[in-house]
Amino acid sequence: xxxxxxxxxxxxxxxxxxxxxxxxxxxxxxxxxxxxxxxxxxxxxxxxxxxxxxxxxxxxxxxxxxxxxxxxxxxxxxxxxxxxxxxxxxxxxxxxxxxxxxxxxxxxxxxxxxxxxxxxxxxxxxxxxxxxxxxxxxxxxxxxxxxxxxxxxxxxxxxxxxxxxxxxxxxxxxxxxxxxxxxxxxxxxxxxxxxxxxxxxxxxxxxxxxxxxxxxxxxxxxxxxxxxxxxxxxxxxxxxxxxxxxxxxxxxxxxxxxxxxxxxxxxxxxxxxxxx
Amino acid sequence: xxxxxxxxxxxxxxxxxxxxxxxxxxxxxxxxxxxxxxxxxxxxxxxxxxxxxxxxxxxxxxxxxxxxxxxxxxxxxxxxxxxxxxxxxxxxxxxxxxxxxxxxxxxxxxxxxxxxxxxxxxxxxxxxxxxxxxxxxxxxxxxxxxxxxxxxxxxxxxxxxxxxxxxxxxxxxxxxxxxxxxxxxxxxxxxxxxxxxxxxxxxxxxxxxxxxxxxxxxxxxxxxxxxxxxxxxxxxxxxxxxx
Numbered sequence: 001x002x003x004x005x006x007x008x009x010x011x012x013x014x015x016x017x018x019x020x021x022x023x024x025x026x027x028x029x030x031x032x033x034x035x036x037x038x039x040x041x042x043x044x045x046x047x048x049x050x051x052x053x054x055x056x057x058x059x060x061x062x063x064x065x066x067x068x069x070x071x072x073x074x075x076x077x078x079x080x081x082x083x084x085x086x087x088x089x090x091x092x093x094x095x096x097x098x099x100x101x102x103x104x105x106x107x108x109x110x111x112x113x114x115x116x117x118x119x120x121x122x123x124x125x126x127x128x129x130x131x132x133x134x135x136x137x138x139x140x141x142x143x144x145x146x147x148x149x150x151x152x153x154x155x156x157x158x159x160x161x162x163x164x165x166x167x168x169x170x171x172x173x174x175x176x177x178x179x180x181x182x183x184x185x186x187x188x189x190x191x192x193x194x195x196x197x198x199x200x201x202x203x204x205x206x207x208x209x210x211x212x213x214x215x216x217x218x219x220x221x222x223x224x225x226x227x228x229x230x231x232x233x234x235x236x237x238x239x240x241x242x243x244x245x246x247x248x249x250x251x252x253x254x255x256x257x258x259x260x261x262x263x264x265x266x267x268x269x270x271x272x273x274x275x276x
Numbered sequence: 277x278x279x280x281x282x283x284x285x286x287x288x289x290x291x292x293x294x295x296x297x298x299x300x301x302x303x304x305x306x307x308x309x310x311x312x313x314x315x316x317x318x319x320x321x322x323x324x325x326x327x328x329x330x331x332x333x334x335x336x337x338x339x340x341x342x343x344x345x346x347x348x349x350x351x352x353x354x355x356x357x358x359x360x361x362x363x364x365x366x367x368x369x370x371x372x373x374x375x376x377x378x379x380x381x382x383x384x385x386x387x388x389x390x391x392x393x394x395x396x397x398x399x400x401x402x403x404x405x406x407x408x409x410x411x412x413x414x415x416x417x418x419x420x421x422x423x424x425x426x427x428x429x430x431x432x433x434x435x436x437x438x439x440x441x442x443x444x445x446x447x448x449x450x451x452x453x454x455x456x457x458x459x460x461x462x463x464x465x466x467x468x469x470x471x472x473x474x475x476x477x478x479x480x481x482x483x484x485x486x487x488x489x490x491x492x493x494x495x496x497x498x499x500x501x502x503x504x505x506x507x508x509x510x511x512x513x514x515x516x517x518x519x
Contacts, residue, residue, distance in 0.1 A: 178327050179364035179423075183378035184354030184430055193377060197368050 052242075059244040063236045067248050070232035074218045077150060077228070081218075082211060084154045089161030096166060097191070110162070117159035123220050126152040130224030145225035153221070157214055164206045168199035205271060208264035212257050219253075229253075277336070278303045278465050279324070279434055284333035284343075286316075286323055286489075293319045295489035296333070301434070304463040308476040308497075311486035312512060317469035318361075320486070321436045324467065325358045337434070354382060357432030361439040363419040365411040371422045372398075372407040375429045382430070390429075397425045401455055417448030424455055435459065437468040473516055477501050485509045 008016065041047060095103075095110035117125065129152040134143035141147070172195045180190035222231035229249045236245035279301040286294040293316050301307050309317040322328045324335060326342065326349040335343040342352045365374050375394050380387055398404045401421050411419050420440055427435060437456065441449045453475050459466065460479055470476055476483060476497060483500040485493045485508075493506045504510045 175360065175362060175364045176366065179360065179366070180378075181349075182325050182327060182353055182356075182358040183426065184350060184382050185378055186350055189381050193381065194366050198366075201368065 054243045054247055056242055056244040059236075059240055059242045060248055063233075063240075063245045064248055066236070067229055067232055067245060068252060070227060071229040071249075071252050073226060073228040074215070077146070077153075077218045077221060077226070078215050081150050081153050081157070081214065084150070085157045085161055085210075085214070086207075088154060088158035090165055092158060092162035093165035093169065094191070097169075099187075114159045114162055117156050118163070120156075122153070122156050122217050123223065125156050126220045126223060128152075129155070130221070145221065149221035149224055149226060153214065153217065157210060157217075161207060161210055164203050164210065165199065168203035168206075169195060171202055172198045202271070205264050205268040208260065208267060212260050212264065215256060215260070216253060277301065278305070278338065279467070280336040280339075281320075281324070282334045282336070284320070284323060284335060285331045286319060286328060287331055293489050294323065294330070297486075297489070297491055299484065299491060299494075301465060301467060303465055305481045306460050306464075306466045306468070306479060307482045307484060308480040309467065309469045309484050309486055310471075310473070310476060310512070315486040316489040317486055318438050321358065321438045321467065321469055325356050325436055326353060327358075354430055355433045357427030357430060357435040359420070359423050359427055359435070359437050359440050361442050363411070363416070363423045363443070365419055365423055365426070367411050370408050370410055371403070371414065374411070374422060375426045378426070379429050394425075394429055397428060400458075401425060415448060416444045417451045420444065420452050421455055424452075424459075434465040434467070437466065437470070439469050439471065441470070441472055471516070473501070473513075485512065487512070 044050075092110045092113060095106045098104075098107050126149060130145055130148045133148050133151075134145070137143075169191075176194055176198065177190050180194040181187070185193070219228065219230040222228055222234070227235070229252060233245035233249040237243055277300045279299075281297055281299040284294050284297040285292070295316075297316070297320060299307070309320065311317055319328060323330050323343075329345065330343050333343070334341045337352065337355065342349075365371075366377070369377065372394065375397070376387055376390055379385055379390050379394075395404065395407070398407050401424070403418060403421055403425070406414060406418055406422070411422070414422065424440075440456075441452050444452065449472070453472065456466070456468070456475075457479055468476075468480075478497075480497050482494060483497050484491045485500065485504075485506070487508050493500065493504060493509045500509065501513065504513060
């Protein structure tokens with residue numbers, strides 16, 4: 001076999017040259033684009049105004065601690081919504097499978113439910129539930145926007161999460177269920193011990209993406225009252241006549257969502273590798 | 277008769293798959309179903325295990341019609357073991373968990389109490405050092421033997437084998453056939469759909485040749501393999517022998 005320098009085969013040497021060339025090209029191209037942005041954007045006529053009102057270092061430092069504090073409320077709302085969504089989503093997904101005629105209304109309800117709540121913008125559900133239900137004149141604490149804001153998020157997200165669980169359940173091959181039934185397991189035991197564990201494992205990456213979307217959509221509750229990070233940023237904006245607090249809020253969100261997104265992508269890639 | 281099929285009919289839409297099958301299987305007997313792909317062998321086994329409802333006819337297990345549509349299939353399936361071509365082990369469970377699941381869930385027997393007996397089954401089939409492996413860590417032959425152990429753990433009265441060696445690499449076929457031989461010696465009542473003609477000739481008590489959803493010819497292996505009466509049987513045997 002003909003070996004090149006450094007003991008590489010011809011193919012390896014060729015691939016190494018190719019890789020080196022494409023790395024160089026990618027580096028130069030990125031450098032070009034970044035320097036163009038850095039040089040050209042400040043030349044825009046309104047740059048100085050944008051810089052002081054969006055990227056004001058002084059405002060950034062001053063508002064950061066309070067906004068971080070407000071973000072804890074977002075995290076809290078997320079933390080108690082997520083398990084409720086997982087439970088309701090799974091229940092709705094399973095309800096579409098019930099064969100008992102007594103439970104038919106449940107099946108019908110779950111089908112209508114997923115259609116309706118996937119079809120309405122989240123912000124509308126937040127408004128309708130968040131203002132509408134306390135409007136019934138409920139006594140404290142049952143008129144709290146925390147409760148009804150959470151309900152709105154749970155209702156909307158459970159519809160999506162239920163569909164993802166369903167797709168997972170349907171992706172488990174029929175032969176698995178048949179094998180379980182042939183052993184004499186009941187339909188519900190076959191679902192619970194054989195189909196569902198495999199289904200849930202398969203949809204974890206997709207559900208991670210739903211969690212990331214949920215973390216961001218918690219900010220929508222600001223429209224009905226809770227002073228979470230988005231609303232707190234609005235307060236600072238009015239107070240200081242400066243938009244930098246919104247940039248701070250965006251940075252804080254990104255600090256959570258980017259690692260979470262990378263983790264989800266990593267899980268998806270791992271699963272694709274495992275399946276091939 | 278342990279198992280008696282009486283004019284069983286089954287159609288998928290306009291396609292008739294089983295066209296009036298009648299078959300008797302005695303206690304301890306091994307019956308091999310042979311025939312081309314699509315002749316109805318697999319469907320017949322799936323109907324006996326009530327995985328497919330039949331359209332007409334009757335299936336008697338110990339004289340009771342188990343194909344009665346109003347009957348709950350679950351307790352009947354517990355008495356009939358089935359092993360599939362593609363093993364169908366549960367991939368998220370170890371070999372041992374695969375075997376423990378049904379007896380534990382169906383009879384409510386604690387796992388600890390089941391363990392000695394199940395370990396015994398694994399030992400008998402030479403797999404005691406594979407009990408804690410997941411299916412994807414086992415060879416095809418090992419997976420299929422675990423699938424057989426899994427069915428045996430329910431103490432079935434009759435076992436159905438649906439082309440259990442067809443998905444295996446040739447060098448792994450022998451170890452699975454050896455298990456079937458052992459079961460036959462122990463007196464298990466068995467119905468097999470198989471393409472292993474040599475095995476069927478050596479071990480089976482009776483051969484049924486299926487063609488277009490009917491049992492065209494049946495008899496002891498010698499008769500079917502040496503002196504088939506039907507032209508289609510002769511054609512089929514000639515085809516499989518030349519491969």
